[in-house]
Amino acid sequence: MIDVGKVADLVLLMIDGSFGFEMETSEFLTIPQTHGFPKVIGILTHLDLIRSPSSLHLTKKSLKKRFWTEIHPGAKLFYLSGMLNSRYPDTEILNLSRFIGVMKFRPLVFRNTHPYIYVDRLQDLIPPELIRTSHSKCDRGISVYGYVQGTNWCGQGQKVHIPGVGDLLVREY
Incomplete structure (x- = not known):
C-alpha cells in the first residue's frame, strides 16, 4: 500500500459501508502521508445491506465524519447504493467518473525525486x-x-x- 501510495495520482478507497473502516483502511490513510499523500476519494459500497433508512443515514454520517477526520474536512466521499444485475447504477458511476475526469492533480514529492x-x-x-x-x-x-x-x-x-x-x-x- 505504501509503494502504490508513493506513485499514484489518485487512490479510490473502497469502504464496505455495512462493515465500516477496517484496520487496513486506517493503515493506508496514515502511513503514506509522510511520502506526499496522493488524492484520495472514498467510495462507500454495500449500502443496500443496511435496511433501515434511519440506520443508513446514521451510518453514512458517521463514516463521512471518520473519513473527514482521517483525510481532511471536505474530502470527497461517494456512495454506491448497491448492485443491480451485477452492476452498480449507471448514474452513480457516471457521477464518479465525471468527478475524476475534471480533477487537478498536484505533483508528488516522491515521484519528482x-x-x-x-x-x-x-x-x-x-x-x-x-x-x-x-x-x-x-x-x-x-x-x-x-x-x-x-x-x-x-x-x-x-x-x-x-x-x-x-x-x-x-x-x-
Missing part, C-alpha cells in the same frame, strides 16, 4: 526444468519490461525496490 518503473511484463530467465528439479530453491533471474518515470534512471548498478521482495541490484540495463 525518485525514478520508478511501471512494469508492463516480467519474464523468468531460469529454465522451468531447473526450478522443478531444485524444488524452487534456486537463484532466480527475471527480465522486467516497462516505462521509467520520475527522475533519470542510472541503470546498471542501481538498486530497485520491488514491493513485497525488497531492494535488488540491477545487473543489466
Whole structure:
C-alpha cells in the first residue's frame, strides 16, 4: 500500500459501508502521508445491506465524519447504493467518473525525486526444468519490461525496490 501510495495520482478507497473502516483502511490513510499523500476519494459500497433508512443515514454520517477526520474536512466521499444485475447504477458511476475526469492533480514529492518503473511484463530467465528439479530453491533471474518515470534512471548498478521482495541490484540495463 505504501509503494502504490508513493506513485499514484489518485487512490479510490473502497469502504464496505455495512462493515465500516477496517484496520487496513486506517493503515493506508496514515502511513503514506509522510511520502506526499496522493488524492484520495472514498467510495462507500454495500449500502443496500443496511435496511433501515434511519440506520443508513446514521451510518453514512458517521463514516463521512471518520473519513473527514482521517483525510481532511471536505474530502470527497461517494456512495454506491448497491448492485443491480451485477452492476452498480449507471448514474452513480457516471457521477464518479465525471468527478475524476475534471480533477487537478498536484505533483508528488516522491515521484519528482525518485525514478520508478511501471512494469508492463516480467519474464523468468531460469529454465522451468531447473526450478522443478531444485524444488524452487534456486537463484532466480527475471527480465522486467516497462516505462521509467520520475527522475533519470542510472541503470546498471542501481538498486530497485520491488514491493513485497525488497531492494535488488540491477545487473543489466
